[in-house]
Amino acid sequence: MRVCKKCEKNLTADEVGLNLKLIDRSGTEFLCIDCLAAYLKLPRDDLIAMADRFRKTGCVLFPKKPSSL
Numbered sequence: 001m002r003v004c005k006k007c008e009k010n011l012t013a014d015e016v017g018l019n020l021k022l023i024d025r026s027g028t029e030f031l032c033i034d035c036l037a038a039y040l041k042l043p044r045d046d047l048i049a050m051a052d053r054f055r056k057t058g059c060v061l062f063p064k065k066p067s068s069l
């Protein structure tokens with residue numbers, strides 16, 4: 001299980017996907033949605049919407065089944 005490098009919260013597949021999509025495709029360190037929102041200075045809801053949008057476009061980084069963000 002991957003954890004946030006800042007707060008050590010367990011990460012969902014969507015959170016890992018957002019890190020790869022928005023920060024570094026080959027990244028090995030990941031942030032949870034809250035730390036990611038702070039880092040990118042974006043509202044958390046925008047990131048969740050983004051994950052949903054990527055999922056709808058069939059991006060392999062985002063599993064079909066919605067996770068509990």
Ligand SMILES: [Zn+2]
Binds near residue numbers: 034
């Ligand atoms: Zn975090």
